[in-house]
Amino acid sequence: MPEPRNYRMTVAYDGTDFLGYQIQREQRTVQAELEKALLRLTQQAVRANGAGRTDAGVHAHGQVVSFRAEWRSQTSDLERALNAVLPRDISVRELQAVDEGFHARFSATSREYLYRLYVSPVRYPHLDRYTWRLSRDIDSERLIEATAMLVGEADLRAFGQATEGRSTVRSIYRAEWKPLPCEGLDRPGWAFLIEANGFLRGMVRRIVGTLASVGLGLLEPEQLGELIASRDPARACAPAPACGLFFWRARYQGDRHSGQD
Amino acid sequence: MPEPRNYRMTVAYDGTDFLGYQIQREQRTVQAELEKALLRLTQQAVRANGAGRTDAGVHAHGQVVSFRAEWRSQTSDLERALNAVLPRDISVRELQAVDEGFHARFSATSREYLYRLYVSPVRYPHLDRYTWRLSRDIDSERLIEATAMLVGEADLRAFGQATEGRSTVRSIYRAEWKPLPCEGLDRPGWAFLIEANGFLRGMVRRIVGTLASVGLGLLEPEQLGELIASRDPARACAPAPACGLFFWRARYQGDRHSGQD
Numbered sequence: 001m002p003e004p005r006n007y008r009m010t011v012a013y014d015g016t017d018f019l020g021y022q023i024q025r026e027q028r029t030v031q032a033e034l035e036k037a038l039l040r041l042t043q044q045a046v047r048a049n050g051a052g053r054t055d056a057g058v059h060a061h062g063q064v065v066s067f068r069a070e071w072r073s074q075t076s077d078l079e080r081a082l083n084a085v086l087p088r089d090i091s092v093r094e095l096q097a098v099d100e101g102f103h104a105r106f107s108a109t110s111r112e113y114l115y116r117l118y119v120s121p122v123r124y125p126h127l128d129r130y131t132w133r134l135s136r137d138i139d140s141e142r143l144i145e146a147t148a149m150l151v152g153e154a155d156l157r158a159f160g161q162a163t164e165g166r167s168t169v170r171s172i173y174r175a176e177w178k179p180l181p182c183e184g185l186d187r188p189g190w191a192f193l194i195e196a197n198g199f200l201r202g203m204v205r206r207i208v209g210t211l212a213s214v215g216l217g218l219l220e221p222e223q224l225g226e227l228i229a230s231r232d233p234a235r236a237c238a239p240a241p242a243c244g245l246f247f248w249r250a251r252y253q254g255d256r257h258s259g260q261d
Numbered sequence: 262m263p264e265p266r267n268y269r270m271t272v273a274y275d276g277t278d279f280l281g282y283q284i285q286r287e288q289r290t291v292q293a294e295l296e297k298a299l300l301r302l303t304q305q306a307v308r309a310n311g312a313g314r315t316d317a318g319v320h321a322h323g324q325v326v327s328f329r330a331e332w333r334s335q336t337s338d339l340e341r342a343l344n345a346v347l348p349r350d351i352s353v354r355e356l357q358a359v360d361e362g363f364h365a366r367f368s369a370t371s372r373e374y375l376y377r378l379y380v381s382p383v384r385y386p387h388l389d390r391y392t393w394r395l396s397r398d399i400d401s402e403r404l405i406e407a408t409a410m411l412v413g414e415a416d417l418r419a420f421g422q423a424t425e426g427r428s429t430v431r432s433i434y435r436a437e438w439k440p441l442p443c444e445g446l447d448r449p450g451w452a453f454l455i456e457a458n459g460f461l462r463g464m465v466r467r468i469v470g471t472l473a474s475v476g477l478g479l480l481e482p483e484q485l486g487e488l489i490a491s492r493d494p495a496r497a498c499a500p501a502p503a504c505g506l507f508f509w510r511a512r513y514q515g516d517r518h519s520g521q522d
């Protein structure tokens with residue numbers, strides 16, 4: 001038998017029909033599907049650790065997963081075999097053998113999420129699956145003013161939960177909006193990219209819900225600062241729906257920083 | 262009882278889970294869902310005539326549907342009620358009472374389809390639902406050269422079937438490709454817009470399959486002319502998949518021509 005090796009893979013998925021990334025008893029989750037496929041191909045019980053534990057309905061463009069397994073053929077054969085047996089809503093973009101020390105979750109230096117929204121008084125079913133619909137447009141100046149206040153290190157308890165008494169301090173490195181082209185609509189939508197060293201559970205959706213409230217004039221930009229300072233989750237706005245959210249990328253020490261991806 | 266009136270509505274749908282627009286015995290079709298909703302709301306058996314009979318899996322951004330019904334309240338109430346009872350994958354964008362003579366199919370002066378494709382060696386589940394994946398890029402010069410040959414009136418039997426011995430001559434008014442922004446991918450995809458006085462069954466998908474073959478270097482641009490002249494469907498390339506196709510819009514005499522939509 002070959003020695004077990006450590007693998008890193010990049011995975012994209014449509015989160016609509018999953019109860020999130022993390023394995024849960026008798027539920028359809030991304031991790032469960034990945035581990036089932038790995039069991040089938042390698043005959044080993046494999047743990048597939050993800051960089052981000054996305055919630056039910058959240059998608060991924062570049063989730064990173066690490067696992068240890070014995071595989072006697074080429075790595076590229078395992079990648080092809082995985083894509084052949086995985087369901088249509090999961091795709092392995094890349095698979096490589098990596099150093100023993102690599103762990104998708106613990107080795108990550110930052111994570112990025114992308115949130116998509118569109119502006120339309122009427123619903124478009126083909127947009128709804130991956131985009132949150134706002135019935136009226138948001139004020140981009142207010143939005144930019146409030147978004148700038150997010151960058152830096154802060155206790156973000158107001159935006160989410162940490163696991164079992166762990167710290168709720170996070171560093172947000174980047175938070176920016178850009179127009180999202182929406183063919184056939186009056187106006188472009190908005191895409192929000194946020195990069196941080198880590199995210200609390202539900203954090204991006206609560207941030208987007210709150211920023212949208214600022215953009216819609218329901219909340220003043222200054223109130224965002226007060227909300228963060230309060231560390232009171234009850235004061236945050238309703239979270240934006242899961243459908244618009246994508247786990248976009250995780251970064252690791254030694255990765256080439258390409259603009260792409 | 263009020264007199265029955267003639268209505269025009271614009272409908273968007275995600276075609277993935279439909280066996281096409283047109284009603285078919287015991288199948289899930291868009292027309293069946295619309296007529297079921299109208300029966301429930303008006304207590305009348307209503308025929309919902311669509312401008313285009315989209316095939317299984319084909320989406321719509323702006324399908325136009327006409328029907329006659331008695332409705333004692335405001336038209337806007339009927340629109341809201343329809344959106345409340347229709348399944349999530351159909352949306353009524355607009356509903357208005359119109360002249361008796363209006364018929365979504367027979368009054369249309371032109372129809373437009375949009376076809377979306379993306380270029381990537383790996384699959385992205387969240388793009389696959391509404392976009393055809395090509396694993397390598399197409400040569401835009403070859404594509405433009407071939408596409409220009411489509412515009413005009415011609416017997417297009419090579420690209421599709423007409424119903425029961427009817428003419429296969431159609432006038433293509435416009436056929437053009439433009440870049441399709443694809444967030445997170447190496448390069449943009451392509452969106453193909455085609456407008457004609459009418460389309461044969463399967464025509465857009467066969468045209469796109471053939472143009473993609475030209476763009477990929479599998480067919481010379483000149484061969485497109487020969488293919489059309491042959492009027493032989495067996496010589497056309499395999500049709501592009503339904504997932505990338507949208508019924509985009511129908512135009513009618515007297516409609517304002519706005520750039521939007």
